[in-house]
Amino acid sequence: MTESPTPQARKPAAAPTPAELAERDRFAQRTAGSPGAVRASAQTWRTGLTAFITLVTTGVVIKGRDTTATLDTGWRTAVTVLVGGGLLLAVLGLWQALAAEAGTDPETQTLTDIRAVHGTLDAYDAHLARSAARRLTWGRLAVGAAVVFLLAGIAATWWAPGQTATPPAYLTVTHDGHDTCGTLQSGDGGQLRLTVNGYHDPVVIALTQVTNLTLTATCNNTP
């Protein structure tokens, strides 16, 4: 390795003590162990995240349709965005943890290449460990955000008002060989009174003429 020495140096104020030398050696061990430590930590995070995503997928995605089916469109959209965003962030976090553990960009390098860029193999390992640690940090942040999104999504399903019920509101009356469909106003005195679309006054039908009554959600009759 060809390196230019630094032209200036400063006289240190003190010599290294035995304790400092021992600390230097311990730090060297820590430097050498950095890639393994990051990998082990990433492995733990990956395992935890996998379990977390499995739990959430089972609980939210499978059960989600039943939960959101009765929500208004606005609330359903909000829940979809929150839960979907949370799952996306959780997957991103898992990906980052996996990348920190196993790497994502394999390449071949010569020792000369490594020395040219990083100086020594130890420095290169420290660089890799630092990159992996960064990925792990981003992964943890993504998972933290995912938890917030998912909890918000779950809370939204708890607090969202239910969709307004739309029961069959019209009555189809079969009488005298044809159907009359409208909203029932009253049924007394031997007569049914229906408000029918297109008629100003209620349509009055004698009960003795009725052959069938049916509740319907809509009316198809024309005035």
Add this chain to the structure above:
Amino acid sequence: MTTSTPPPDGEYHEVSDYAWTEKAFDMLEQGQLHALVVSHDGVVRSRVWGPCPGCGDDLDDQQTHTAVTNLMGDTRTSTRGTGQPSSDTNWFPVDVTCRCARTHPKTPSGATGCGVSFRVEVPVTGDRP
């Protein structure tokens, strides 16, 4: 064992008193000993090479001064230093122990070099740690 007495000629003896640091500094000034501290992408490494102040044999000490720490909390990289004031952080101390290739008499099992340790301080080149 570390003492403040100079090592007998040729024998392995662990010493780190200030006289060796001063001698190393003189050798740096005279261009006999060379030192370099480089920071690249947040990783600090050093290289000190030339004749050992203790035994005169060739030494080539290369160290990496950055490690990933605190994995249980906020993951960060730490660079070993001596806690000097921030206005002075451009100077980086490197503690060197002679690990020359020659086997000195009375060298303990597993040890190399003559046993002399010293400190050099040089400015960091490259991007800052």
